[in-house]
Amino acid sequence: MDRKIGVYICECGPNIAEKIDIDEVIESVSSLDDVAVVERYKLLCSEDGKKFLVEQIKKSDITHLVIAACSPREHQQTFMEVCENAGINPYLFQLANIREQCAWISDDKDAATKKAIRLTKAAIGRVRYHTSLEKKQIESNSDVLIIGGGIAGIEASLQLASPVRKIYLVEKTSSLGGMITNFEKTFPDMQPSSKILQQKIENVNKNSNIKVFTDSEVKEILGFFGNFEVKVEKKTEENDIVNFDVGAVVLATGSTLFDPKIIPEYGYRKFDNVITALEFEKMNSSGKILLKDGKTPKSAAIIHCVGRDKKGYCSEICCMYSIKFARYLKEKIPDIEVSNFYSDMSIPGKSHQKFYEQTKENNVYFIRAKDIEITKKLEQLDVNYKDEKDNKNNLVVDMVILSPALEPTSDTSKLAEFTRVSQGKGGFFAEEHEKLRPVSTSTEGVYIAGCAQGPKNISDTIIQAEAVSGKILSSLIPGKKIEPEVKTSYISESFCTGCKTCLSVCSYGAITFDEDKKVSVVNEVICRGCGNCVAACPSGAASIKHFKFRQIYQEILEAVK
């Protein structure tokens, strides 16, 4: 079929008409190859304008449409809809921006007109090589795999499970609850942590739409959004392997504590009665705070920021739980002397400062310190430090509690590899966008929640779990098909030299290597059309639909001719 390009120039009231000689534009493009119609119109985006376009396209059997008007930001969508209404493929259309890029930026009518002619010619040159692109639709599974049975995983499971959405909750230990099970109370309300957990764990266990795997590990995740295949190993005597399919994956693997042994100055494992935050939580939960020799401590030092410098980030919750520890100590041993050694008090948000101030009023000392070194002094421990004025100082105590930084759990890198999610700052799973997509990842359908994404408190962890639920509930709807990106990349089998450069630059894991044919292959369902592979391919085998070499080349050629 012959191409018949229709070119329509919008006057945009006086906005374009007064600044550009539209008749001159019409004259310069009328005789170009394939151009069947060139017309001007007062306002193409108006209801009358759209009706006019549909009639024109039908009447003149226009096959390709060029509109010279405003920014694509403004009306690309509008005119693509016009194409659909007129029965031509919306990708057989190109918009030349002669308002923002010509009319509005110059008072020189001649220059603006010349540029408008170039841009319109460029659009005509480009549209000639456009091809129809069709939306794809794929079936999807709406079940969800949740890895990690802590508060984030539990919360997400409860919110997502329904008769039409089955949840597979995989936990590597023998029971649900995660880190919080170690805590007697949570800050700042000092409520028992069982209050948060118990009911929820019961609800998970009695929910027939949640299948819980304890003592289990994910061994493989294949596929893509809407269609993942999962292999889980249950560590029974037989090491059972279970296979199932899901549409989305949630990484809620939590965090672990920095090992204070790495910094010998803290004396951890060298001296008795130097314990970590987690050891102290457990001791406190057991009901008695005791020294190694069974005596009750008369004084304690709580050291904040252990490992902060090594890790290179503030773990956000240590100041608050260290203050909570002071409360634990005062509750159980009212006359104990408690001193917190901190660097900067990080207690953000509306509910935390009061907690700190109330603790301070209860004769808990807060000492800003640096260069801390713990030594032994007879049966006691000596905290040596430099104070605010840089003076050397020390404090002898019975017990030292270290508050170490949070770091990703040991299985993070393995799961990152399975899901093609990268590990970002601090080794935590990287979110898709720091501000706008904090619980999504570069792999569509794989989400992150809680401390697996970065250090955070219980409240923020629950919020992220709920946000993940929101993401999944709004994008993976039972019975509804998924529409992947239309403008995906394509690798020509005959040009590909098998160098695999594209594999290393694809952020979405959309490219695989066909070992038989020795060529790279794009999975069009996963590809998001970013163009990285196209830019990196040394042999010109990779191209992206709607941004093909020919299309861009012709556009540039006409613009500079």
Next chain:
Amino acid sequence: MNNKNSNLDILVIGAGISGIEASLMLSKSDRKVHLVERTSYTGGTAIKFEEVFSNMECSTCMIAPIQQELLQNKNINLLTLAEVEDVKGSFGNFTVKIHKKARYVDMVNCIGCNACFEPCPISLENEFEEGLSKRKAIYVPCAGALPNVPMIDTKNCLRFNGKECKSCQEACMFEAIDFNQKDEQIELKVGAIIVATGFSTFDIKNTPQYGYGKIDYVYTAFEFERLYASNGPTEGKILLKDGKTPKSAAIIHCVGRDEKGYCSSVCCLYSLKFNHYLTTKIPEIKIFEFYTDLCIPGKSHQKFYEKMRDTGTKLIRTSDIEVIKQGPGIAIKYYDESSKKNSIAVDMVILAPAIVPNEDASKLAKILGITIGDYGFFKEEDQNVSSVVTSKPGVFIVGCSQGPKNIQDSVCQAGAAVGKILSS
């Protein structure tokens, strides 16, 4: 909310980043959303920023695509210049009364060419630009505002004050200006409500020791944001009120923290961002950051801080500051960590005030039937259950209306409220 009689439509109050995020997510699951915004534009506070910490991404470039998506989304009914006046009913069946003020500019006919501004004879302080530039009585708050349709400020427009002026109408080629538009009373039926009304900042006049309002060249954080903004009053040039470029600047953290009794969680980070703003535009500038405790929680922020620190900025820990006029410049008197009295001279001071609830938060709380907490923010029922759930079933609170937080945490809360709604 799963019973047959429940209404599936949702009301979102506030078209800032949290409200936009919640609306877009809900629309994807084919929910009809009514998004009510008090001002004439979308994007909330975040569109006032040129860049966001910690990756220094251009803020408007980050937000404009989602604003555009919002305007084109057929499931979202955006009501600008609108306020909620009354809410009746319960989860699944709320009846909401909305007062929508007339814009006097037709949203369909207007193409956003701005031809109506120039002929308007009225000149006023632009509130969006913190009074650092002028606007007309028909105006958009800043270049790039979305929807890109002006409004008429009837308090100041001559025509609405008994005069015969119609210069804007005469300048409009699209018959978009309609003086006969009327305010509307709209009644909506919705199943659930998300409150995303954002925040205000601590009134610095309550802390006279910082010299704000008395000494020129003492700016608030928002004033400084607009000074640096490429679509702001100076097109991004950091200039003092006398047109000179500052050679030194002090950034003071924690303004109003003691008065309010909480840490606003974002000020240290945006103050460090200001440091970047200053050194980008004026490489040789000397910067002093006055802080009490550096609060930069989370995995992404320490590196950002270290980068700033290494630019040669002097970080001074103090909690006792006085800003006074000294000759043509400013002197800052303070006690350093060794309790020694000290003083430095600077050309410019930027104050980072605490985040506080919106003025009318308690009024809205009353209308919605939700509770206000200790500091005036909307109160969650139990932060360890879910910080977006209020005492009133079906009403959720997100973003800074629930408490001070950064953009990431606001977006998470918006997602959480959507999760709550779609799963109930």
